[in-house]
Amino acid sequence: MGDPGAGHAAPAPLQEIASRISDLSKWREIFSSCGLELNSTTHQPGPSRAGPGAPGAGESPGSQPPSTVPRPLRLPQGTGGCPISPDTAMRLQQLLFGSTAPLFSCEWAAARFRFHPPRSHLAYALQAGQGGTRAILAAVQAHIITFLLFTRETECTHLERLRRLGHREQGQALATALAETLWAAGGGGRAVVCLVTAPVTTMPCEGCRASSFTERIWLFEFSEKAAAQEFISDHINCFKGEGSHGVILFLYSLLFSRTLERVQEDLGDAAPLLNISSGNITCTEVMMMMMMMMMMVTIISKMALAARHCHKLGAGHGLHGRLPVCPVRAGRFPQAVLSLLLTGRASPRQLGGGGGGREPEPGAGHGGGGEAACPRGCVGFLRWERARRQRQVSPALRTPRLPVWLCSLSGRHSVLFGTDSRLLSDWKAERIFHLYFYSGQQEQTQTARLTIDTHSHHWEEAQREGPCSPGRRRPALEMAIRTKWPGATVSWSGTDPFF
Known part of the structure; x- marks a missing residue:
């Protein structure tokens, strides 16, 4: 029957393994809440996860970690x-x-x-x-x-x-x-x-x-x-x-x-x-996770010290005890992928801009380097950046065959569209018309309705105003629309502008 003591020796290693797995699960939850990712191939049951059927079939929401x-x-x-x-x-x-x-x-x-x-x-x-x-x-x-x-x-x-x-x-x-x-x-x-x-x-x-x-x-x-x-x-x-x-x-x-x-x-x-x-970087090693946690603890400690310092200097410098803010600028989604989605070619130049080069000279074309001009597709592209200088989107993308545009507004992407298929083929339809906007934000529960008036002269009167003019402070969506219809006024039909 074997050594009688063998049956009592096994539980200790098993308990140790179970304890380590439990600790790993706790760390996994902590790092998952921080938006980090453990390597999913290291500690997975394997065959038990791979059942028949299409992905997500028979699962309740949240039953499978992302x-x-x-x-x-x-x-x-x-x-x-x-x-x-x-x-x-x-x-x-x-x-x-x-x-x-x-x-x-x-x-x-x-x-x-x-x-x-x-x-x-x-x-x-x-x-x-x-x-x-x-x-x-x-x-x-x-x-x-x-x-x-x-x-x-x-x-x-x-x-x-x-x-x-x-x-x-x-x-x-x-x-x-x-x-x-x-x-x-x-x-x-x-x-x-x-x-x-x-x-x-x-x-x-x-x-x-x-x-x-x-x-x-x-x-x-x-x-x-x-x-x-x-x-x-x-x-x-x-x-x-x-x-x-x-x-x-x-x-x-x-x-x-x-x-x-x-x-x-x-x-x-x-x-x-x-x-x-x-947003394409991920941590896949436990050691990287530990280093990240140590960095977070260090940052929090420094912020606490800075807060006490600011509290002492607040009366003299107008800081009022607030924590110093470290601005984090969101990365722009690569233009090459947007070009592939809209034109079928993974070239940033197809959108009218290059990969860090200077602005194309007037009349120099949009492809550059012998690249063919971007053809008109069913979906267009409008862009607005709150920067002093930005590359212009190619005319073919500003004027697609149908009134549907992907919008890049200060790096955030959304969709603008009209319901009249004649809008971009009949100039009479471009006098006063409606466009609809979906931002993708969770707060938006209905499609926003905008009224565009291309014959208004209100915008033209403010052309010579400085950087702090009302036009400069207008919503990014309105500015993007004016890259297609210069001088147009935009009404949000009673809704407060939110993009």
Whole structure:
């Protein structure tokens, strides 16, 4: 029967292991609350997490931490596709971050295409994320609005087209928007859809850290847009389900549709595609977490000392005991990704600006370096920065074929649109008209309605005023609208301007 004492020796190591796991869980909760991420591949049960079905199926909200590996998709026989190769996975990471280490943060891992409740004021709208993911969601949102307002056949008119959406219509609109964007990235001849499959298909190359996500990717290539759209529609939960990593999957699909080689050519010397200031850095080692906590304790201690110092000097210097504020400027989302989403090419110059170069000379064109001019698409782009000097968006993007614009307002992304398809093709429609605005902010519960008057002279009278003029203090959205319609006045229809 064996040594009788053996049965009493085992519990001690097991108790020690259980205690360490418990301590690790506590640290995981602490760092998760700080927006940091532990490596999800280190302490996961493995097979018990990988059940059949689409990502998010049968799960209650919040049942799966955002940093976990997405639930795998079990594809039927004969579906096709091919696994990502180790070399391709490494080149993908290198293109994204300039490094082979996976650097997506918790906010990226949690990001997915999630709509507001169906048949509500914002039934058409995606719930926006934070940081870099918000720009991608806003760009897809613009394509969704284009489909719902100007492509989909329905008896509903104007905003009713957007409000009377059920779950099925929301999925259809999302599948169409994703397929349109991927097809444009593929040059109108191909689209590649990335999904996560059950087994780990490849092992990471030497020097390339395993993420347990990229190594599970399968690539499905389509030579017809309708087939790609149908495939996405059949697997729409892979992009919108909880724990699906839907935004990352779409970004991968976008890059493979364009091909990694062409994206690299588009970027030129501007690589990598993403950067730390866009919210793409993540801590994956426990030691890094400990260092971060130590840094936080040090900062808090210094702030406490500074507070006492400020309290002593407050009467003489007007500080009134307040803590010194360290301004943190949010990183701008890379223009190359915005260009890929809007034009199908990952070139910042397509938006009318370059990667840090000077402003193009008048009449010099918009491509630069022999690049073709940006064609007019269905979705446009408007930008406004509260800076003394900013590059002008190309005329083709300011005047798209349909009145739908992705807006970049001081680095925050939103959508502006009209319901009249003739607005940009009939000058008579541009006298007085309405535009609608969705910011993606949680506080917004209804679509904002703006009235634009292009024949008012109120703005022209203040042209020569200084930097502190009323025009300089106007909302960023109004200033962006005036980059398209100079001299226009904007009325918020009784709503207080909020962007």
